[in-house]
Amino acid sequence: MTDIDVIDDVRAFNRFYTNKLGLLAKGYLDTAYALTEARILYELGARQYISATELNRELGLDPAYLSRVLKKFRQTGLIDSVPDPADGRSQTLHVTSTGQAESERLGELSRQQLAGELQHLDEAGTQDLVRSMQTIRRLFDREAAASPVVLRPHRIGDMGWIIERQSVAYTHEYAWNGMFEALVAEVAGKFIAHFNPQREYCWIAERDGERLGSVLVADGGGPVAKLRLLYLEPQARGLGLGRRLVDECVQFARASGYRTLALWTNDNLTAAIHIYRSAGFKLVAEEKHQLFGPACIGQTWELDLSALPKSNCPQDHVSNGAIRQ
Helix, strand or coil, X not given: CCHHHXXXXXXXXXXXXXXXXXXXXXXXXXXXXXXXXXXXXXXXXXXXXXXXXXXXXXXXXXXXXXXXXXXXXXXXXXXXXEEECCEEEEEEEEECHHHHHHHXXXXXXXXXXXXXXXXXXXXXXXXXHHHHHHHHHHHHCCCCCCCCCEEEECCCCHHHHHHHHHHHHHHHHHCCCHHXXXXXXXXXXXXXXXXXXXXXXXXXXXXXXXXXXXXXXXXXXXXXXEXXXXXXXXXXXXXXXXXXXXXXXXXXXXXXXXXXXXXXXXXXXXXXXXXXXXXXXXXXXXXXXXXXXXXXXXXXXXXXXXXCCHHHCCHHHEECCEECC
């Protein structure tokens, strides 16, 4: 799917959704208020006290338009102004009892409308709809308050997810061929088949039940541990999660008695390499190859765990394979 196709699909959904909610109608929910006016009144009713500056900042409205709406609300007795207790020179907007009642009425009308739209859905369909809406919000608004990302151990099905997501992502981003998928499947398969919980661990990064990333530490033989299959979903990149996963590997490897943590990567994976370098890994070897189609430079990086300050690897962080969250 091309970028244009994606954009057109989003626009089509927006048209469908605005029509479904009746947002193009002259009066919102068959009331005398425009949609923006109703949203302003809702925020005023929910906050009770808020400055015009703060209201404008949160809603991103044109200041002149907001001023006209607030003037209208004052004239109809929906809001009033009171001195700001923190600064007597400023005024804070205050919803009146009439305005509060009107805000609650609009809220009830909205709930009734949505109840009518949802009545044909069974419980499974309703849950699917809510999850989909949560996903849209999360993908479009990365700054919005969200549930924390938790790290958990792997369970049945996770290795299949790792193979699929990492193979698809790298094929799309770097045009790698099926040999990369074969390598990921081999690493994941060996990890499952020979898993030793005292010496090995896999972390799955998850938020609200959605997997966002993964990494694992495998026994490399003797004093050497191997960091394998670091991966982040596109929406989870740039949040510091990659460094968090690598730090977990470092802490686990040292707590498990390894002296060296090694990894193999490729020179075009610049974001991952930046994380490795910042965590203290050193480049020890390079070789050209075309294992996955395009020409690449394979790189081996190592971290001397015995040389790390003790404060960098708290021993209480990992205990019997359980992550303290």
